[in-house]
Amino acid sequence: MVRTKAFRAQVLLRLGSRGAASATWNSRTQLPSFLTFAPVRRAAAALGLRIEHWLYADADETDLEACQANWRPAVRQLAHEPSSVPSVAASVAAFNRHVLPMERAHRTRGKYLTHRRTVLTWAVWKGVLPQLLPMSDDLLRAFLWDALAFETSLAVLRQAINAILAWHERLHLAPPLSGKRSHKRLLHSLSRFQGVPRRHIFPIYAGAVKRLLAEAGRPPPAHPACPGLRGGCRVCTETLHARRDCLAGATATLICSRCAEMADLQVCDLWLRFDEQAGYERFKGGAAVNVKVRKNDQFRQGHQPRLGVPRRPEYDVVKLLQRFMRDAGLAVHPACAKRTHPEKRCSLCPPLFPRSSRCSRALVSDRPPTSGDLSGMIVAGLHRAGYDTALFSGISARRGGLSTAIEAGVPEHILWMQSGHAQDVAARRYVQLGSPALLYNTWAAFRL
Numbered sequence: 001m002v003r004t005k006a007f008r009a010q011v012l013l014r015l016g017s018r019g020a021a022s023a024t025w026n027s028r029t030q031l032p033s034f035l036t037f038a039p040v041r042r043a044a045a046a047l048g049l050r051i052e053h054w055l056y057a058d059a060d061e062t063d064l065e066a067c068q069a070n071w072r073p074a075v076r077q078l079a080h081e082p083s084s085v086p087s088v089a090a091s092v093a094a095f096n097r098h099v100l101p102m103e104r105a106h107r108t109r110g111k112y113l114t115h116r117r118t119v120l121t122w123a124v125w126k127g128v129l130p131q132l133l134p135m136s137d138d139l140l141r142a143f144l145w146d147a148l149a150f151e152t153s154l155a156v157l158r159q160a161i162n163a164i165l166a167w168h169e170r171l172h173l174a175p176p177l178s179g180k181r182s183h184k185r186l187l188h189s190l191s192r193f194q195g196v197p198r199r200h201i202f203p204i205y206a207g208a209v210k211r212l213l214a215e216a217g218r219p220p221p222a223h224p225a226c227p228g229l230r231g232g233c234r235v236c237t238e239t240l241h242a243r244r245d246c247l248a249g250a251t252a253t254l255i256c257s258r259c260a261e262m263a264d265l266q267v268c269d270l271w272l273r274f275d276e277q278a279g280y281e282r283f284k285g286g287a288a289v290n291v292k293v294r295k296n297d298q299f300r301q302g303h304q305p306r307l308g309v310p311r312r313p314e315y316d317v318v319k320l321l322q323r324f325m326r327d328a329g330l331a332v333h334p335a336c337a338k339r340t341h342p343e344k345r346c347s348l349c350p351p352l353f354p355r356s357s358r359c360s361r362a363l364v365s366d367r368p369p370t371s372g373d374l375s376g377m378i379v380a381g382l383h384r385a386g387y388d389t390a391l392f393s394g395i396s397a398r399r400g401g402l403s404t405a406i407e408a409g410v411p412e413h414i415l416w417m418q419s420g421h422a423q424d425v426a427a428r429r430y431v432q433l434g435s436p437a438l439l440y441n442t443w444a445a446f447r448l
């Protein structure tokens with residue numbers, strides 16, 4: 001705190017009285033950092049530097065990202081007037097604004113923007129703004145050393161380095177650390193003294209999935225004069241929450257899902273009788289889950305992991321999900337067009353796992369939950385099933401799903417069709433199965 005205060009004061013001194021007025025601080029960074037580019041602009045102007053092109057802000061979602069794959073109308077909005085011929089410069093500018101930022105995910109862009117501002121703040125403090133870019137290896141080391149004084153962790157330093165490299169790439173400048181293995185060696189030297197044992201996070205294995213499902217099927221305790229599950233009585237609300245949490249944990253594990261993908265699921269993404277309708281009688285009672293876009297699914301093909309029918313009826317996740325939807329009043333809208341446009345977010349249907357309202361504990365069905373909400377549900381579900389939640393987090397579901405499937409020998413390229421995990425192999429795009437039987441192997445691995 002003392003150090004941060006002193007640092008800020010020294011920066012303000014550098015900026016002079018007029019520049020100092022433009023300085024606002026980001027209160028959420030470990031290293032002192034301006035909240036905007038304004039003070040950097042001031043400092044550059046005072047030095048006669050032309051660095052405006054360094055100061056791009058690309059953290060907002062582009063219109064093409066925000067359109068949720070409804071890209072045709074979005075592009076129509078952005079395209080030039082048909083009656084005019086735009087200059088090359090105008091087309092390039094539009095491309096750079098609307099398409100170029102998407103080479104990185106929008107959350108990554110936000111983090112990198114913060115790191116760029118931190119580095120610029122440091123450069124003002126250090127008095128090296130004119131020499132900052134392209135950054136020499138020495139300047140990078142100086143930055144890292146000064147950052148360490150603020151007890152910055154390896155994870156943050158590593159991200160700062162990546163942000164600096166991406167910055168150079170974007171500006172077509174020669175990046176630091178271009179020497180052979182110098183990036184790797186630098187990270188080695190930084191991790192040597194910072195290696196801390198990570199918090200161990202357990203996967204949700206088949207046993208826990210069974211307990212979650214059993215818990216999700218438990219009826220509410222008998223209580224008289226109750227209008228029923230949707231009546232909003234305290235006991236019933238509690239039961240609905242318990243079912244949602246347990247089902248979120250079990251479903252996420254069975255389909256090897258990330259929390260963000262779960263948060264994106266709507267009731268119309270549960271495709272009942274999917275394979276049955278295609279003529280596969282043996283999968284009667286099962287369902288496909290439509291995962292619109294997964295992190296490594298760069299081509300937006302989507303994934304449809306399957307939920308099968310168990311031998312023991314109490315583990316029937318498809319039935320339990322249907323019952324939860326019914327009790328919670330979450331129904332597929334009659335005009336829903338999800339099956340014809342599986343890649344789009346549906347504007348008519350509620351989320352499959354709605355978050356709870358902060359004040360009334362009612363389920364919020366007109367807005368999607370966040371991935372943080374989902375992580376909370378999964379952990380809460382495990383708690384309800386009797387587990388020590390200190391050992392689990394939202395990621396436990398995906399880990400449990402993948403490890404259970406791998407242990408049961410599900411081939412990796414089939415697993416990928418369900419989970420979209422990393423290690424991209426181009427050939428996977430062309431895998432077309434004659435039967436969905438292999439897709440049910442992940443489900444079968446849980447032996448429910």
Ligand SMILES: [Zn+2]
Binds near residue numbers: 223226229231233235
């Ligand atoms: Zn009740």
Ligand SMILES: [Zn+2]
Binds near residue numbers: 266332338346
């Ligand atoms: Zn829908």
